[in-house]
Amino acid sequence: MNARKWDKVATTILYLISIFIIFVLAFLLLYILVSGLPNVSWHFITGRSSSFQAGGGIGIQLFNSIYLLVLAMLISVPLSVGAGIYLSEYAPKNWLTNLVRNAIEILSSLPSVVVGLFGFLVFSINMKFGFSILSGALALTVFNLPLLTRKVEDSLQSIHYTQREAGYALGLSRWETVIHVVVPAALPGIITGMILGMGRIFGEAAALIYTAGQSSPPLDFSNWNPLYIASPLNPLRSAETLAVHIWKINSEGIIPDATKVSAASSAILVLFVLLLNFAARYVGNRLYGRLTGVKERK
């Protein structure tokens, strides 16, 4: 066989692999959506969950998931961008930097249950935050920082050094080059990292069981004062998220329609991750365009 034939064969195989993967992924998605969506109704999305009767909703859980996601991203994105910049632009190339890099990598594979227990003992008990959104957001930050930092560093690294030299040649300092040239250029990569991070946060259960807790006390949506105990914004109330809810009703829940509720919740969860993806991509593209003057990502 000659090179040309090999080329054909290899291309065919690659096509087959991609089709297979799309097939597996599509099957997963369809499975989740088809078994879940028929059980979704407006009442289900906004209603209050029940602890033992059928017909509960997931309104509060959904709100909690989003609020927790926002808080966790608010803490972890600036931190990881800063850390990524340091690692990529400032850190001296020596064993210490390597050690830090490896340690971060190892941390990213830490089982989330360990992160959850760490958060429980440190944030909930030592810092006396109790079972609260705040403890949950901090635990999620711990859980998410390594991956985000890595992703930021990688995307900064992949920016060609000529871009930096161009910055210096214009008389910009290193920091200015980073902020005005390198970070904007690396934005698509950073956004991808954030999307992955958001997805992980949205779907995380084990790290939250012991930190944000598994109960959803009734909320008073007319009072947005963060200091009121039943206020939706109170960071010290306990908050069961959607993923935790799915886990809970499947493990020890005794509601009779547990399978339906969990299927529907999974479908909603996947739809939300989808929505987040599109939103982040849209905002990212707009931002990228505005900062770099490039109309559309090629």
Added chain:
Amino acid sequence: MKKKLITLLGLTSLMIILSGCGLKQSGESITAVGSSALQPLVEAAGDRFTEEYPGKFINVQGGGSGTGLSQIQAGSVEIGNSDLYAEQKSGINAKHLVDHRVAVVGVAPVVNKKIPIKNLTLSQLAQIFSGDITNWQKLGGPDQKIVVINRAQGSGTRDTFERWVMKGRSTMQAQEQDSTGMVRQIVASTPGAISYMAFPYVDQTLRTLNIDGVTPTDKNVQTNKWQIWSYEHMYTNGKPEGLTAQFMKYILSDTIQDEIVGEMGYIPIKDMKVSRTLTGKVAAIK
């Protein structure tokens, strides 16, 4: 845009710092942590409580009996839920803990629906779980391997089951699951599977077994004819005070005991005809 972002960030962090410093919150709340089996019950009672007394919140968390007992011992929560007596758990000093028995729950052996067997003797059941009987044929069933599904080590249900069925014999190493929901799903879908679970979780997807002709019903538990049952405990560190005392009283009131405890498949404490001590001594209640 940057300015707005910074202001937003500043506000959020201010809010977090303020609330983190323990600025007095309006409203009152207590936290109950522990047994995941007890969680739905306490949660339902807590919801009712908040409805009746606005501004007073009961925070209910799962995490397992071990967590509940550790936390109540450490004093970091107000109530520790447990499926076991605190004395049964190693590492717990039960001296300062006050036991509140809020409900009784029976545990029944369950099998996959395709197994036609309805009744076993206690010793046959023990032999299955110790690994001495491995095929349903030996018990008059079809030629089908027995798949034993156990609960996680240290779980309350497993403890109850081992105490009253195994009676000191050790169970074989087998599949273990840490939640009733998983056990139910696996027994329902695996041919030849056997396990055990608390009464409230039994549904039409699987079948319970009688032991020595006694059916696993609430009535038989109330008279101790069905011996595999346990109390559900809520522990407080010292005598309960304030909101904790109010809530403990509420959960033991007749309305809650009848309308929530009974409704969920647990057995109200006041319906028990007998009481059983930590060491297993049974006495009739007059």
Added chain:
Amino acid sequence: MNNDEIRASLLKRSRASKNELFGKIISGLCIAIIVAVVVSIFYFVASKGLATFFHDKVNLWKFLTGTIWNPSTTDAQGHPQVGALPMIIGSFAVTFLAAIVATPFAIGAAVFMTEISPRIGRKVLQPVIELLVGIPSVVYGFIGLSVVVPFVRHTFGGSGFGILSGTFVLFVMILPTVTSMTVDALNSVPRNYREASLALGATRWQTIYKVVLRASVSGIITAVVFGMSRAFGEALAVQMVIGNAMLLPSNLISPASTLTSVLTMGMGNSVMGSLSNNALWSLALLLLIMPLIFNIIIRWIGKRGAMH
């Protein structure tokens, strides 16, 4: 402007250099916080995990090679029975098998996305892959339980629970991560490499195989290691399909257990500070150390591979 002013403006720090210092401090602070988090987690897990050996006097060797896990009971000599070997083997088996299955698929898909059809790749594959990362592991576990386990039971016999089912579930779980990281690695190969190769008359496949893949070996290895680390640390989904029997696995279809499954199951049921709890933290410590070893091994292999 007199001389003094000029001198002052030259000697004074410029706005840019102040900015520079500011930037360095801010970003340095961020990394310091992360390092503090890393160190405190390491310290925290190590202090709890080592208590089994120092405080409860369990022999480290027995811990690593013992085959009976039953922390609440003691053996004939009065030593607690904490043998972690079945879990260690179970964890390694599912991780390696999943990585072996997932790697060719991930590389294939990544090559497709970057070299063959970037348009389909970016428009279809990438969003789907990112979406899959967001599916909670509980959901993966339930699909595994309702689809994979019965499939394995009918095809290979046994109860369906075991390392094989765990491998299938983990394969799907780590595929998105490994693929998207491999895509990054391939994308970072400079365009002129490809152009040079094509200009020499190489076919597309020859370019991919002999130039692009070779040039991105270290990136691909990182992706695989990362996927393995995730597989190693995955708890909820694996726990649902592997069966959780603390026995030495004799084949791929009999129930086994992993470090994470035992850890997750036992944590809530044990009391802080007791031996059963400490032993679980020792497992967590193992989980921290193992990815480190993966890293070293794979990097070593990568270095050797890169030389040829």
